[in-house]
Amino acid sequence: MDSTVKKSQLFTPEVLKKIDLFLESIYPESEKTGLLMAKKELKNTQVRKLEKIITSASRFSEIINFIKNQVGKDNEHKWLPISEIMLEQLKGIENKAIELGCDDDLLIMEMKLKITRGWARQVACHYFYSNKSENGHKP
Amino acid sequence: MTIENYLRTKGYLRFQDEKIRENAFTAVETFLKNYAPEKKNQLRAIPPVINVSGLAGLKKLIINQMNKNTNKDAEQNINAFWNFLNTNILVEPAPDNSLRQTVINELKTHNLFIESPLSQDKVEQRKIRKTNNHILETALERTLLVYFEHFISHYFYLVKQGAAS
Numbered sequence: 001m002d003s004t005v006k007k008s009q010l011f012t013p014e015v016l017k018k019i020d021l022f023l024e025s026i027y028p029e030s031e032k033t034g035l036l037m038a039k040k041e042l043k044n045t046q047v048r049k050l051e052k053i054i055t056s057a058s059r060f061s062e063i064i065n066f067i068k069n070q071v072g073k074d075n076e077h078k079w080l081p082i083s084e085i086m087l088e089q090l091k092g093i094e095n096k097a098i099e100l101g102c103d104d105d106l107l108i109m110e111m112k113l114k115i116t117r118g119w120a121r122q123v124a125c126h127y128f129y130s131n132k133s134e135n136g137h138k139p
Numbered sequence: 140m141t142i143e144n145y146l147r148t149k150g151y152l153r154f155q156d157e158k159i160r161e162n163a164f165t166a167v168e169t170f171l172k173n174y175a176p177e178k179k180n181q182l183r184a185i186p187p188v189i190n191v192s193g194l195a196g197l198k199k200l201i202i203n204q205m206n207k208n209t210n211k212d213a214e215q216n217i218n219a220f221w222n223f224l225n226t227n228i229l230v231e232p233a234p235d236n237s238l239r240q241t242v243i244n245e246l247k248t249h250n251l252f253i254e255s256p257l258s259q260d261k262v263e264q265r266k267i268r269k270t271n272n273h274i275l276e277t278a279l280e281r282t283l284l285v286y287f288e289h290f291i292s293h294y295f296y297l298v299k300q301g302a303a304s
Contacts (some may be wrong), residue, residue, distance in 0.1 A: 059285075061156045065292035103251025105149040109156065119171065 010110055015100065019111070022096050023118045026089065030045040030119055032084055034126025039076040046070075060097075060112035064090055078131050086123075093119060142274045146281050154197055154245055155285045162241045167297060169236075170223050176298045177220040182291050186284060194280040195248055201225050228279070242278050251278075254271035 011019070037047060053066045067086055071079045093115045102110030145151055181204075188196045194204055204221040226234060233239035246252055255267040 057157050059152065061160045061285075061289060064160075065288055068292040068296035071299050079219055080160065083296070103288070105153045109153055112156075 011114070015107075015111075018100055021116055022100075022115065023122070026092065026119065027083070027122055029089055030122035031126045033082070033089065034123045034128075035130045036082055037123070037127045038130035040082060042078060042082070042127070044128075044131070047124055051120055051124050054117055056114075057113060059139065060090075060094060060109070060116065064117060080086055082118070089119065090116065140249065140251065142246075142277050145246075145249055145251055150249075155282060158230075158241060158245070159238075159282055159286050160289045164237070164239055164293045165236060165237070166223075167290055167293045168226055170220070171297055171301075173293070174219045176294075179295070181220065182294060185287050189283045189287065194276055194283060197283060198229060202231065222231050228283075239275075239279065239284070240282065241278070242282060243275060246274060246301055279303075 024065050034106040050066070050070075057063050057066075064087065067079070067083050067090075071083045074080070094112055097108055097115055103109050159177070174210070185197070188200050201221050205218060205225060227237045228239055230237070230239070233243060234240050252271045253267050253274075255264050259267070
């Protein structure tokens with residue numbers, strides 16, 4: 001595919017549907033990740049920073065490397081168990097993007113990021129919900 | 140296709156994202172299997188050098204570090220790390236799983252090297268070798284920062300895992 005193709009043209013309705021179905025399928029795992037992040041008492045700012053990195057990344061591996069760097073810097077050992085399940089989920093996302101991308105490098109690169117952003121929204125949402133519930137602010 | 144055009148393609152970005160990442164992770168795992176972890180500041184020194192002076196700067200850093208360490212107790216491990224990087228990035232002929240060979244293989248896949256027919260005279264052959272070397276070094280230089288981004292993050296991740304277990 002021509003690399004000058006706009007991103008809006010990359011994802012056909014059919015591809016978008018497949019992405020949505022995949023995101024639905026990984027939703028339970030995303031819930032668990034968000035819950036674990038709340039249990040480990042990650043700060044809101046840390047989760048927002050993760051979201052920001054994922055939103056602004058231009059390469060999928062930037063996200064993996066960010067998570068690993070967080071583990072490297074973390075003296076309280078909160079990130080290590082979280083990173084293990086996150087990296088496993090990201091591996092699944094990458095494999096799915098490669099499967100759906102059909103050897104099209106541009107599509108694969110963009111799909112990895114798109115799916116990861118969907119995943120991040122799920123995880124962050126459950127983190128903030130679990131955090132509120134833990135603090136007794138149930139809706 | 141020229142090397143400059145290739146380095147602008149999504150194919151190259153994907154190569155950095157996937158194959159270079161895999162190569163860096165394997166390199167870290169191989170090193171840590173055989174040697175004790177290196178000091179953090181040794182690794183952190185690498186990206187700024189590449190940012191400022193590229194491949195030439197990294198070559199100088201590696202060679203200086205290899206020749207430097209006089210403290211016999213620390214010498215073995217520090218030399219092991221810089222020797223490892225030297226083998227992985229600079230040494231020719233490049234070992235199979237080195238970064239250098241991974242880049243060479245990628246360039247060959249895309250027919251980016253100039254072929255040198257045996258019939259050509261030695262002057263021409265030398266010219267072609269020089270051009271191909273320039274192509275390789277251009278690609279290698281462009282790959283280094285991302286390679287070390289992968290390398291350093293995985294390195295600290297594994298060291299932390301080891302410390303926690």
